[in-house]
Amino acid sequence: MDFSLTEEHRMVQKMVRDFAQKEIAPVIKEYDRKQEPVPFALKRMGELGILGICFPVRYGGQGMDYISLGLACEELEAVDTTLRVVMSVHVGLCAMTLFQWGTEEQKQKYLIPLAKGEKIGCGAFTEPGAGSDVANLQTSAKRDGDYYILNGEKMWISLATLADYAIVTARTNPEAERPSRRHSTFLVDLHSEGVTRGDIHGKLGVRAGSTGWINFQDVRVPVENRIGEEGEGFKITMTAFDHGRYTVASGATGIIRAALEASVRYAKERETFGKPIAEHQLIQQKIARMVQDYEIARLLYLQVGWMLNQGMRTTRETSIAKKFATEASFNAAHEAIQIHGAYGFSDEYDVERYLRNARGAIIYEGSSEIQTIIQAGYALGFRKDKPVRCELPAYDAEAWQA
Numbered sequence: 001m002d003f004s005l006t007e008e009h010r011m012v013q014k015m016v017r018d019f020a021q022k023e024i025a026p027v028i029k030e031y032d033r034k035q036e037p038v039p040f041a042l043k044r045m046g047e048l049g050i051l052g053i054c055f056p057v058r059y060g061g062q063g064m065d066y067i068s069l070g071l072a073c074e075e076l077e078a079v080d081t082t083l084r085v086v087m088s089v090h091v092g093l094c095a096m097t098l099f100q101w102g103t104e105e106q107k108q109k110y111l112i113p114l115a116k117g118e119k120i121g122c123g124a125f126t127e128p129g130a131g132s133d134v135a136n137l138q139t140s141a142k143r144d145g146d147y148y149i150l151n152g153e154k155m156w157i158s159l160a161t162l163a164d165y166a167i168v169t170a171r172t173n174p175e176a177e178r179p180s181r182r183h184s185t186f187l188v189d190l191h192s193e194g195v196t197r198g199d200i201h202g203k204l205g206v207r208a209g210s211t212g213w214i215n216f217q218d219v220r221v222p223v224e225n226r227i228g229e230e231g232e233g234f235k236i237t238m239t240a241f242d243h244g245r246y247t248v249a250s251g252a253t254g255i256i257r258a259a260l261e262a263s264v265r266y267a268k269e270r271e272t273f274g275k276p277i278a279e280h281q282l283i284q285q286k287i288a289r290m291v292q293d294y295e296i297a298r299l300l301y302l303q304v305g306w307m308l309n310q311g312m313r314t315t316r317e318t319s320i321a322k323k324f325a326t327e328a329s330f331n332a333a334h335e336a337i338q339i340h341g342a343y344g345f346s347d348e349y350d351v352e353r354y355l356r357n358a359r360g361a362i363i364y365e366g367s368s369e370i371q372t373i374i375q376a377g378y379a380l381g382f383r384k385d386k387p388v389r390c391e392l393p394a395y396d397a398e399a400w401q402a
């Protein structure tokens with residue numbers, strides 16, 4: 001594996017860093033306090049090509065590789081988690097799922113506007129009664145001629161009120177013997193009749209993000225909007241989570257870096273007992289841990305990015321990267337607050353926002369408990385990757401940039 005960054009990787013890093021630091025950082029506190037998304041964020045991410053970073057130019061993307069996607073997520077979340085959440089759901093759950101499983105017609109119709117940022121996508125899996133247990137999702141899609149009739153409610157959906165399209169997994173074959181064969185996945189136009197949606201308020205973190213619910217009442221979804229075959233919904237959802245988790249892992253690495261940089265800055269300024277706190281070994285211990293965690297988290301996500309570029313399955317490696325980085329980012333934010341003392345407890349500094357934002361990622365896109373089960377399953381031989389009918393395409397610079 002070669003983890004040295006190319007010239008193009010560095011350009012992506014710089015472009016995304018400039019956007020996040022110059023355009024979002026100055027206003028994020030205000031929107032986090034108001035609990036409202038930064039109004040221009042999505043539009044700017046689209047204009048800059050960030051929303052289509054890892055898709056071929058012929059599908060409206062930038063023709064960059066999967067490592068570039070990880071680097072972009074790290075830069076975005078180093079400023080605010082809500083920016084990376086956009087990548088997780090618009091790119092990871094929605095557009096990458098279409099790229100992997102969609103027909104050529106579906107890619108032409110939906111992937112191109114998504115990659116260009118002209119339309120916004122999300123992934124609607126979780127329901128009020130089922131999150132981790134995907135095989136137990138209850139939303140139903142009943143075939144009626146050339147349509148499926150969708151009924152049910154999705155909950156905790158990022159970008160619920162801002163998205164144009166949702167990848168939705170629903171029950172089509174309730175009688176199938178194996179629970180994992182009962183569902184199918186659809187691309188649903190959220191402007192369709194029968195769709196209602198709203199935001200959830202009072203969240204601990206990602207307050208400048210949109211998280212909400214979507215209700216489907218007799219929504220008519222054309223058969224041609226089914227992604228994959230009937231009964232493939234569980235598998236498709238699992239691959240969507242692989243892509244989303246990669247963005248969560250790389251993004252959480254950005255929080256570790258931000259917590260580290262804030263801690264180093266403050267530790268050099270703040271004095272106690274006649275010297276900067278940076279000179280106290282107990283403070284150095286916290287900083288050294290953040291340094292280690294940053295390096296480990298970064299290598300773990302680069303490994304996944306590299307494997308994706310080769311066209312390899314990464315469920316195991318993505319799970320490790322996601323669990324490690326999200327837990328380490330919460331710990332880094334927690335220690336950064338400690339280093340800031342009482343000031344860390346106020347939103348005068350960013351570290352309290354890092355802590356609130358880091359917490360959710362230990363739950364969503366597969367909680368730490370679910371990642372533990374996945375990892376133990378591989379180690380014990382209970383779990384093995386089986387080939388899926390459609391694999392995520394490997395990166396091909398020449399073809400993607402043409």
Ligand SMILES: Cc1cc2nc3c(=O)[nH]c(=O)nc-3n(C[C@H](O)[C@H](O)[C@H](O)COP(=O)(O)OP(=O)(O)OC[C@H]3O[C@@H](n4cnc5c(N)ncnc54)[C@H](O)[C@@H]3O)c2cc1C
Binds near residue numbers: 157211
């Ligand atoms: C900010 C935020 C954004 C989100 N965005 C999206 C989104 O865009 N799309 C989407 O579909 N969902 C989204 N979610 C939902 C998220 O994916 C779910 O919350 C998550 O999958 C967990 O499901 P649950 O909350 O229903 O918890 P449950 O599944 O009810 O689990 C409750 C607890 O039990 C544990 N648990 C469950 N099963 C086991 C087991 N077998 N062994 C041990 N412990 C277990 C869990 O780890 C958890 O700690 C989001 C959530 C949040 C907080």
